[in-house]
Amino acid sequence: MKNSTLAALIAVGTLGVASLGYVFYFDYKRRNDPSFRRKLKREKKKAQKAKQEVEKITQAQREISIDRALTRALEDPLPTDVAQKEKMFLESVSLGESLFASGETKYEDAAVHFYRALKVYPDPIELITIYQKTIPGPVLTIIMGMLARDVKRRQESYYDTFPDQSMQVKAAGLPKGADKSDPKFHMGLVAAKDFAVGDIIYVEKPETSQLTPALKDAEYCEFCLKPLEGIEHPAACEKCSLFKYCSAACKDTAYDEYHRFLCPGSEDASTASSAKELCQSWAEGKELAPLMIAKFFGHMITTEQKRQLAGQESDYTLWERTEHTTTLLLPGKPTDQAHQVRLAALIGQQVPGLEEFMNEERYLSMKGRILRNAIAVRSGGEAAGVAANAASEDYVRSPADAGVTGAALYLVSSYLTHSCAPNAEPSFLDHDHVLTLKATRPIQAGEEITMSYIAVGDRPTPARQAELMEKFRLHCTCPLCEPVTE
Numbered sequence: 040m041k042n043s044t045l046a047a048l049i050a051v052g053t054l055g056v057a058s059l060g061y062v063f064y065f066d067y068k069r070r071n072d073p074s075f076r077r078k079l080k081r082e083k084k085k086a087q088k089a090k091q092e093v094e095k096i097t098q099a100q101r102e103i104s105i106d107r108a109l110t111r112a113l114e115d116p117l118p119t120d121v122a123q124k125e126k127m128f129l130e131s132v133s134l135g136e137s138l139f140a141s142g143e144t145k146y147e148d149a150a151v152h153f154y155r156a157l158k159v160y161p162d163p164i165e166l167i168t169i170y171q172k173t174i175p176g177p178v179l180t181i182i183m184g185m186l187a188r189d190v191k192r193r194q195e196s197y198y199d200t201f202p203d204q205s206m207q208v209k210a211a212g213l214p215k216g217a218d219k220s221d222p223k224f225h226m227g228l229v230a231a232k233d234f235a236v237g238d239i240i241y242v243e244k245p246e247t248s249q250l251t252p253a254l255k256d257a258e259y260c261e262f263c264l265k266p267l268e269g270i271e272h273p274a275a276c277e278k279c280s281l282f283k284y285c286s287a288a289c290k291d292t293a294y295d296e297y298h299r300f301l302c303p304g305s306e307d308a309s310t311a312s313s314a315k316e317l318c319q320s321w322a323e324g325k326e327l328a329p330l331m332i333a334k335f336f337g338h339m340i341t342t343e344q345k346r347q348l349a350g351q352e353s354d355y356t357l358w359e360r361t362e363h364t365t366t367l368l369l370p371g372k373p374t375d376q377a378h379q380v381r382l383a384a385l386i387g388q389q390v391p392g393l394e395e396f397m398n399e400e401r402y403l404s405m406k407g408r409i410l411r412n413a414i415a416v417r418s419g420g421e422a423a424g425v426a427a428n429a430a431s432e433d434y435v436r437s438p439a440d441a442g443v444t445g446a447a448l449y450l451v452s453s454y455l456t457h458s459c460a461p462n463a464e465p466s467f468l469d470h471d472h473v474l475t476l477k478a479t480r481p482i483q484a485g486e487e488i489t490m491s492y493i494a495v496g497d498r499p500t501p502a503r504q505a506e507l508m509e510k511f512r513l514h515c516t517c518p519l520c521e522p523v524t525e
C-alpha cells in the first residue's frame with residue numbers, strides 16, 4: 040500500500056462527525072450529482088490504466104469477481120446512525136488495509152471492506168480521491184467496478200418496487216413487447232387487477248401543488264387547495280397574512296415544508312425579498328412552475344431530514360424517484376435564471392451547501408418535469424368557471440376545461456398516458472389536492488390505464504391533435520387517433 044488510507048484521511052482532517060446538512064448534501068451528490076458521475080468516469084479511466092497491472096485475471100473473471108464482491112459488500116445491512124456509520128467506516132478501512140497487505144488472494148476481500156466504507160462515508164468524492172492516492176491499482180479497479188455495477192443495479196431494480204403494490208398498478212414499457220427503439224415505446228401504467236366502471240384504482244398525494252393564479256384572491260387553502268367556504272376555523276400565516284389554510288395542520292405542514300423559507304413576511308430581509316418576487320411572479324399569472332419547484336425542494340429537504348434524524352434508509356430518495364419520470368427539454372429563459380438564483384439562495388439558507396445542488400440544469404429539468412407531468416386539481420368551490428391553465432403560461436394536463444383550482448405533481452400519476460378514449464379519470468373526492476384515480480370503463484388486468492390530458496367531448500381528431508401538440512408537444516397515437524389496422 041502506497042500510504043495508509045486512514046493516515047491520509049486523518050491528515051486531511053476529514054474524520055470529524057459530519058453535520059446533518061453535510062451528510063444530506065453529499066448523500067445526494069453520491070447518488071445524483073452529474074459532476075460526481077463525471078468524476079467517477081475520470082477516476083474509472085485512471086483505474087483502467089491500472090487494470091493492466093492485473094494481467095493474470097481475465098476480463099470475465101474480473102466481472103465475476105466484481106459482481107461477487109458487490110453482493111458480499113451489500114449482504115449485511117449498513118448502519119444508519121451517524122456514530123455507527125463512523126465506527127463501521129474506521130473498521131472497514133482498517134480491515135481493507137490489512138487484507139490488502141496479505142497479498143493478491145485477498146484483494147477481493149479488501150475491496151469488499153473498502154466499498155462498505157465508501158457506502159457510509161458522507162463525502163464519497165473525497166474518499167475516492169483518497170483511495171486513488173492510497174490504494175494500489177488492482178484493488179481500486181475492483182472498487183470502481185463495484186461502484187459502476189451498484190449504480191446500474193439500482194437503476195434497473197427501480198420498477199421492482201415502484202409503484203407500491205397498494206396502488207394496484209404496475210409501471211411497464213409499452214406497447215407490450217416493444218423495445219426502446221420502437222417510436223411508440225413509452226413507460227405507462229398497467230392494471231394489476233380487473234376494475235369495473237367507478238372503481239377506485241388508487242389514491243395519491245402530490246409531491247408539490249399550487250393554486251392557479253386566477254384564484255389568488257379567492258378563498259382557498261394554500262397548502263391543499265381546498266375551498267375555505269364552510270370551513271369553521273381557517274388559519275393564516277401571521278407574518279405575511281397572504282396565505283390562508285383550511286386547518287392548523289395544513290398551515291403547520293406548509294410552514295414545515297416550505298413556507299418557512301418562502302414567506303414574504305419573513306424577518307430575514309433577503310428571504311422576504313426573494314420570496315416576494317417568487318410569489319409575485321405567480322400572482323401575476325406568469326408561471327406555476329417556480330413556486331411548485333420551490334415547494335417541491337422544501338418537501339424533499341424536509342422528507343430527507345426527517346429520514347436522517349430517524350436513522351431510516353430509503354431505497355430511493357425523492358429526487359431519484361422524480362428523476363425516473365420524464366422531462367421536457369427546455370431552453371432556459373432569463374426569468375428561469377432569475378428564479379433559479381433566488382431559489383438556490385433560499386434553499387442554501389436552509390441546508391448549507393444545497394445552493395450548489397439547485398443549479399440551472401436541475402432547475403430546468405424540474406421545470407420540464409412539472410410541465411410534462413403535472414395534473415390539474417379540480418377541488419371545487421368558486422373555481423367552477425375557471426378554465427384549465429387560466430392566466431398561466433404553464434399548461435396542465437386536465438380532462439375538462441373548467442373548474443380547475445390548481446396543479447399538482449404526482450409520482451405515480453406522472454406515468455399516465457393520454458388517450459382520447461381514456462379508461463380512467465382523476466377526481467378529488469375530499470375537495471383537496473389528493474388525487475383519486477377512478478375507472479371510467481371496465482379495465483382488465485394487464486391493460487394500460489389512460490387519462491385524457493384535454494377536454495375531448497365529441498371534438499374531431501384534428502382539433503384534439505392540434506391542442507395536444509400545442510400544449511404538450513405530443514403527437515397522439517391513441518387508438519382513436521391511430522386506429523390499429525389488422
Ligand SMILES: C[S@@+](CC[C@H](N)C(=O)[O-])C[C@H]1O[C@@H](n2cnc3c(N)ncnc32)[C@H](O)[C@@H]1O
Pocket residue numbers: 225226227364365411412453454455456457458511512513514515516517
Ligand atoms: C406525463 S408523460 C406520460 C408518461 C409517459 N409515457 C412517459 O414516458 O413519461 C407524457 C408524455 O407521454 C407521451 N404520451 C402520452 N400520451 C401519449 C399519446 N396518446 N400518444 C403519444 N405519446 C403520448 C408524450 O411524450 C407525453 O409528453
